[in-house]
Amino acid sequence: MVHWNISPHPIADVRDWSDAGRLELQPDFQRREVWAQSAKIMLIDSILSDIPLPKIFLAKTIKAGSVHRTVIDGQQRISTILAFLRDEIRLEAPYNGPFYGKIFSDFNEGETEAFLRYRIDFNEADNPSDREVRDVYMRVNKYTVPLTRQELRRADYPGDFLDMAEELSVLEFFEEAGVFTATDRRRYADAEYISEILSALISGIQDKKSDLDKFYITHTNWPLADRKVIIKRFNAVIADLSKIFKSLTGGIKITRFRQKADFYSLFIAIDELLRDGHGLDKKPLDALINDLRELDLGIRPESDVNILSEYAIKCVSQANSASSRRWRTDFLKVILGGTYRATPPIGSECKIFYRLMDDYTKADGGSMCPPTEHDCPACDAQVDPDKASLAWGSDETVFQADNVLWIHPECIDVPDWRVIHRPSEADDDQPNLF
Numbered sequence: 001m002v003h004w005n006i007s008p009h010p011i012a013d014v015r016d017w018s019d020a021g022r023l024e025l026q027p028d029f030q031r032r033e034v035w036a037q038s039a040k041i042m043l044i045d046s047i048l049s050d051i052p053l054p055k056i057f058l059a060k061t062i063k064a065g066s067v068h069r070t071v072i073d074g075q076q077r078i079s080t081i082l083a084f085l086r087d088e089i090r091l092e093a094p095y096n097g098p099f100y101g102k103i104f105s106d107f108n109e110g111e112t113e114a115f116l117r118y119r120i121d122f123n124e125a126d127n128p129s130d131r132e133v134r135d136v137y138m139r140v141n142k143y144t145v146p147l148t149r150q151e152l153r154r155a156d157y158p159g160d161f162l163d164m165a166e167e168l169s170v171l172e173f174f175e176e177a178g179v180f181t182a183t184d185r186r187r188y189a190d191a192e193y194i195s196e197i198l199s200a201l202i203s204g205i206q207d208k209k210s211d212l213d214k215f216y217i218t219h220t221n222w223p224l225a226d227r228k229v230i231i232k233r234f235n236a237v238i239a240d241l242s243k244i245f246k247s248l249t250g251g252i253k254i255t256r257f258r259q260k261a262d263f264y265s266l267f268i269a270i271d272e273l274l275r276d277g278h279g280l281d282k283k284p285l286d287a288l289i290n291d292l293r294e295l296d297l298g299i300r301p302e303s304d305v306n307i308l309s310e311y312a313i314k315c316v317s318q319a320n321s322a323s324s325r326r327w328r329t330d331f332l333k334v335i336l337g338g339t340y341r342a343t344p345p346i347g348s349e350c351k352i353f354y355r356l357m358d359d360y361t362k363a364d365g366g367s368m369c370p371p372t373e374h375d376c377p378a379c380d381a382q383v384d385p386d387k388a389s390l391a392w393g394s395d396e397t398v399f400q401a402d403n404v405l406w407i408h409p410e411c412i413d414v415p416d417w418r419v420i421h422r423p424s425e426a427d428d429d430q431p432n433l434f
Contacts, residue, residue: 002128002136011047011081012116017069018082024070025079038217040080041095042156047118048099053077055121059133069124072137093217094157150192157213159220164227165195173238178253179263193260196320200268201230205329208320237270240280247289255296261315265328269336272329278340287400288339294401295335304363307331307356338399344392344420345399351423354390356401361385378411391417 017023035043046053056074060067071078083089087103099107107115125136154162169190174180180190192212199206199215206212245252256262273279295308301316303309311331314324334345334352345353376383377391388406392399394416412419 002132003126005124005126006121007124008119008121010116011085011118011120014078014081014120015085015116020066022066022068023078024068025075026071035076035080036156036213037089038094038213039152039156040083040089041091043077043080044084044089044091045095045097047081047115048097050118053120055123057136058122058124059128060124061127070133072125072133094159094220096159096220148187148189148192150188150195153192153213153216154188157216157220159216160222160227161195161198161216161219162191164222164231165191165198168198168231168234169194171238173242176251176253177241177263178258179260193264197234197264197267198230200264201233201271205268205322205325207322207325210322233271233274236274237267240270240274241266243280244285244289244292247285248293255292256299257292257296259315261319261325261328265325265332268325269329269332270340273333273336273340278337278342280340283339283342284398285339287398287402288336290402291335291338291400305356305359306362307352307359335401338401342397343399344390344418350420353401353420354422357390357404358385360401376408376411377405378407378413378417381408383408389419389421391419394418 014023018025043053054074054077056077057072058074059070059072061070062068080089084104087105090103091097091099091101099111104112104115125132128136166188169180174190180193184190184193195212195215196206196208199212202215202219241252245255245257248254252258257266295311298305298308299312299315301309301312303312311328314327318324330349331352334349334356337343337345337349375381376388377393383406385406387409389409389412390404391407391412392404396403396418399418407417407419409421
């Protein structure tokens with residue numbers, strides 16, 4: 001049976017082993033080096049802050065009268081330390097301490113000595129067999145629960161962006177809305193999700209496959225004035241969500257909009273409308289709420305309403321791609337805009353709105369479908385939706401699917417109706433017509 005010694009060594013010893021060619025960093029069973037530069041920088045920060053590192057496992061053997069060491073577990077930590085000693089790592093963001101911008105050779109004599117004296121705890125196996133070394137490596141790694149990407153960010157990127165994401169993730173609204181599970185809370189997935197929303201508020205809709213790390217790094221030291229702007233926008237959307245869903249027993253928690261893909265797009269849609277100067281003040285919300293209820297019931301992959309089926313699929317297939325997020329957000333802005341803007345759909349939104357109404361008519365169901373068996377509200381004759389326009393009465397103050405009607409184009413009396421005509425298939429940017 002292999003014998004183990006617990007033996008602390010200063011970094012100076014590790015450097016000497018490497019310089020003498022008596023330290024093997026990457027035996028064939030080891031993983032390749034995978035740490036990001038930011039993770040390496042924060043390891044050096046831990047050493048400079050005199051924070052203990054986890055134990056490193058070594059195999060120690062005698063070769064040609066000299067002690068040789070092979071790294072069993074801890075290759076990336078030792079590689080990072082040696083790279084720093086070779087001036088291959090500069091202390092930049094996310095590091096923000098007194099050595100910012102420096103490489104090791106920039107340290108003065110006292111700083112150099114302090115770094116080299118830092119002691120690392122090693123578990124050293126005396127002359128183990130190859131099989132014993134591999135068995136230790138397997139045991140050390142097999143029963144270790146890997147950290148999530150967000151758990152690693154908490155270690156690698158301390159700073160203002162992380163702090164804001166974590167603070168906003170525990171707002172009472174999210175508890176009431178049921179957006180996060182207990183597992184989300186336990187593994188910091190809640191803060192990661194809020195980070196995605198914050199990145200969208202800062203730089204527009206992002207592809208989740210793109211690395212969030214850049215936002216953690218570039219906003220490590222985030223000017224307070226800029227943070228306040230984002231917090232104000234974030235809280236304004238939360239306030240509107242609370243206002244919209246408060247009339248539902250159970251609130252947003254009982255709808256599909258608590259789901260992360262839906263919530264993200266709904267959140268960004270509201271933020272974009274608010275940034276354009278629109279809002280909910282003194283506007284009736286019943287028609288908007290009815291539309292959202294209908295979407296909640298109708299959005300599913302197998303829906304007969306084609307556009308709602310497409311929406312549902314974009315919540316599952318590549319749900320977090322920038323393109324799917326943008327599509328869902330634009331769709332929801334059409335629904336929300338009738339109340340936020342207090343105008344009928346405008347520009348290219350007419351095409352989306354008409355598609356929704358046409359798809360509902362063809363599916364022949366749902367309260368969102370404008371009545372087609374009734375007479376034209378202007379002339380009392382039957383309406384053919386394929387040849388009709390969509391209209392709201394002149395006394396309407398919000399313009400939702402819930403309160404729209406089919407009308408004969410030839411029956412339109414402008415003072416009595418707010419109308420959008422069927423857009424041309426060839427022109428996505430046809431202006432709204434009244």
